[in-house]
Structure formats: C-alpha cells, structure tokens
Amino acid sequence: MPITAQIDLPDLATRFIGQLAHCQRLGLTVHHIETNKVELKLPYSTDLVGYPDTGVVHGGVITTLIDTACGCAVVCAIFEQFQSLEISPTLDLRVDYMRPAEPHKPIYGLAECYKLTSxxxxxxxxxxQDDVEQPIAHAVATFMRISAEMVGDEFRQALLGQVDTQASAKDGQQS
Amino acid sequence: MTTAVSVKQLIKQAKSDNDFSGLLQHVPYAKFIGMQVESFGDELVFKLPANPNNIGNPVLPAIHGGVIAGFMEMSAIVQLMVLMQTDSVPKIVDFAIDYLRAGYHKDSFVECKITRQGRRVANVNINCWQTSDIY
Structure with a gap:
C-alpha cells in the first residue's frame, strides 16, 4: 500500500540509521543522498581499531559501514520507486579490501542500489576517505525484499518520523 | 592505547597457557563487539555473547549483519595467527558472506577452517551459528 505522506529521503535515511543500535554506537551519520545512492559517514574512533600497532580500523567496521549503507540505499530505492517502506535483510555480501584506512580520518560508505526486482x-x-577514486574497499551485495507488513507498526512509524494521529490512522489502514 | 606488544610473544604465551583471550584483549574492535574465544584441544571456538549494542534490526530483534561479518573476520584473523605463528597480523584481501538466516539477539559462535595456507595468501572457511542443530 503506497505511503502518501511527503517524506524527504535524507530524513528517512537518517531515521533508519537512528533505529539501528549498533550504528548509533559506531556514530554513523547520513552524509549525502541522491537517487538510489546513499553515502554514510563513519567517524574515526580508537574503539574500532583492529591493528593496535598502526591504529587502522578493523575490516569488520568497514563491512558494517558498507552493509548499512547498502541496506539504507535499498530502503530509499524501494521507497522512491514504490512509496513503500520495507526493510530488506542482506542475502550475501562480498567485500574486497584494497588498502588500509588511514587512522584519525572519517570513512565514507557510498552505496548504490543499481537494480531492484520484485x-x-x-x-x-x-x-x-579522501578520494572516491582511491577506495579502501569495494563491495557487492544482494538483499531480499520482504513484504511491507513485516516491518512492524512501531518501526514504520519511527521511519516515517510521525507519531501524530493522522499517520497512525494511515498505518492502521495499511496493516 | 596499549604499547606495542610483539604479536609473536602474545601467540606464544596464548599457546602455552592454552588461553587465546589475551589476543583479543589487544584488539579494540574485538572488545567493542564483546567477542570471546575458547579452545577445545587444538580447536578454537569464538563466541559473541548477546549484546544490545550489536543490534541492527530492532524489529526481530537481530544482530547487525556487519557485526556478524566483523566477528567472523576477526575469528579468521586469530585462527590464522595461531596457525602461522608469525610476527604480523594477517590482512584481509577479500571477504564474502552468505547470510542463511537472521542472527537473533542471543549468543553466536564461530569456527574457522583454513582450507589453504600459502606463503602469501590463505583461504579460510568460516561458519557462524547460534543453535547447534543446523547452521
């Protein structure tokens, strides 16, 4: 069922990230959004170091950044194309690590949902980090689309950023 | 920050004590997600206790897929370090993961199998599970 409410994609993406406890701990923020593309920013933290001798962040953090950016791009792409709120679990993910991330600098995760099937x-x-032409890692992933009903009222309302009566009534009709 | 400790020394110590948790204590990210390790003879089993900070899907709730991946990557690194006994920490070239089901908000475990150990690159097969009946 299409959602008729006027929603800005950056707001939707920000609320989506805000709902994920682990991403909050990492300090992930939405940096840039365009059609089918989402860019997230991960600030440097010594808590995330995987190589104590050099201060380089752990590969797992990069994977999490990429997985989140990809998931967020899917949520936004589905919303743009179908005006529907779905959360899609990752089916598979492959990451190639090209170079270590430089310590004390933020890392950007840029994801593009380039094909959406049913x-x-x-x-x-x-x-x-500094130059998109000199990436730290490159990844491809697939996500499974699950029905909008699976999202749950509470999460849907959190994504919509509406807890007012109008939104609740609309949500009530959907489920 | 801890001062630089010889990785070789750490592994040697861990092997003689048959306690590999010291290795994880030196990696901030391992502490960040809260992973642990136990050894059963020559086998290492890694454990990621349920932790509300690792949630990535508040609806189920389920562990963030990236945390599961990071947990598996870190497990493979430790497994390789123990096998190789080198002075350096292995760097990951690539990592591919198939998610077979949701990782629920409970304890998770990992076992690694080194399928090939070359001079410069190694291949590791990593399995992660929560309930022991099927992966």
Missing amino acids: NIAFVRALAY
Missing part, C-alpha cells in the same frame, strides 16, 4: 535488490558500494 524479490531482490542488487547493490554495489565503495568505502573511501
């Missing part, structure tokens, strides 16, 4: 979303992503 069941599957295909996404590619990059992680980089």
Whole structure:
C-alpha cells in the first residue's frame, strides 16, 4: 500500500540509521543522498581499531559501514520507486579490501542500489576517505525484499518520523 | 592505547597457557563487539555473547549483519595467527558472506577452517551459528 505522506529521503535515511543500535554506537551519520545512492559517514574512533600497532580500523567496521549503507540505499530505492517502506535483510555480501584506512580520518560508505526486482535488490558500494577514486574497499551485495507488513507498526512509524494521529490512522489502514 | 606488544610473544604465551583471550584483549574492535574465544584441544571456538549494542534490526530483534561479518573476520584473523605463528597480523584481501538466516539477539559462535595456507595468501572457511542443530 503506497505511503502518501511527503517524506524527504535524507530524513528517512537518517531515521533508519537512528533505529539501528549498533550504528548509533559506531556514530554513523547520513552524509549525502541522491537517487538510489546513499553515502554514510563513519567517524574515526580508537574503539574500532583492529591493528593496535598502526591504529587502522578493523575490516569488520568497514563491512558494517558498507552493509548499512547498502541496506539504507535499498530502503530509499524501494521507497522512491514504490512509496513503500520495507526493510530488506542482506542475502550475501562480498567485500574486497584494497588498502588500509588511514587512522584519525572519517570513512565514507557510498552505496548504490543499481537494480531492484520484485524479490531482490542488487547493490554495489565503495568505502573511501579522501578520494572516491582511491577506495579502501569495494563491495557487492544482494538483499531480499520482504513484504511491507513485516516491518512492524512501531518501526514504520519511527521511519516515517510521525507519531501524530493522522499517520497512525494511515498505518492502521495499511496493516 | 596499549604499547606495542610483539604479536609473536602474545601467540606464544596464548599457546602455552592454552588461553587465546589475551589476543583479543589487544584488539579494540574485538572488545567493542564483546567477542570471546575458547579452545577445545587444538580447536578454537569464538563466541559473541548477546549484546544490545550489536543490534541492527530492532524489529526481530537481530544482530547487525556487519557485526556478524566483523566477528567472523576477526575469528579468521586469530585462527590464522595461531596457525602461522608469525610476527604480523594477517590482512584481509577479500571477504564474502552468505547470510542463511537472521542472527537473533542471543549468543553466536564461530569456527574457522583454513582450507589453504600459502606463503602469501590463505583461504579460510568460516561458519557462524547460534543453535547447534543446523547452521
């Protein structure tokens, strides 16, 4: 059922990230949004170091950044194309690490949902610091689309950023 | 920050004590997600206790897929370090993961199998599970 409310994609993406406890702990923020593309920013933290001798962040953090950026791109792409709120679980993810991330600098995760079918979303992503042409990592992922009903009222309202009566009534009709 | 400790020394110590948790204590990210390790003879089993900070899907709730991946990557690194006994920490070239089901908000476990150990690159097969009946 289409959602008729006027929603800005950056707001939707920000609220989506805000709902994920682990992403809050990492300090992820939405940096840039355009059609089918989402860019997230990960600030540097010594808590995330994987190589104590050099201060380089752990590969797992890059994977999490990329997975989140991809998932967020899928949510936004589905919303743009179908005016529907779905959360899609990751089916598979492959990350190539090209170079270590430089310590004390933020890392950007840029994901593009380049194909959306009725069941599957295909996404590619990059992680980089200063120059998108010199990426830290490159990734491809697929996500499974699940029905909008699976999202749950509470989460849907959190994504819509509406708890007012009008939105509740609309949500009530949907489920 | 801890001062630089010889990785070789750490592994040697861990092997003689048969306690590999010291290795994880030196990696901030391992502490950040809260992972642990136990050894059963020569086998290492890694454990990621349920932790509300690792949630990535508040609806189920389920662990963030990236945390599961990071947990598996870190497990493979430790497994390789223990096998190789080198002075350096292995760097990951690439990592591919198939998610078979949701990782629920409970304890998760990892076991690694090194399928090939070359001079410069190694291949590691990593399995992550929560309930022991099927992966």
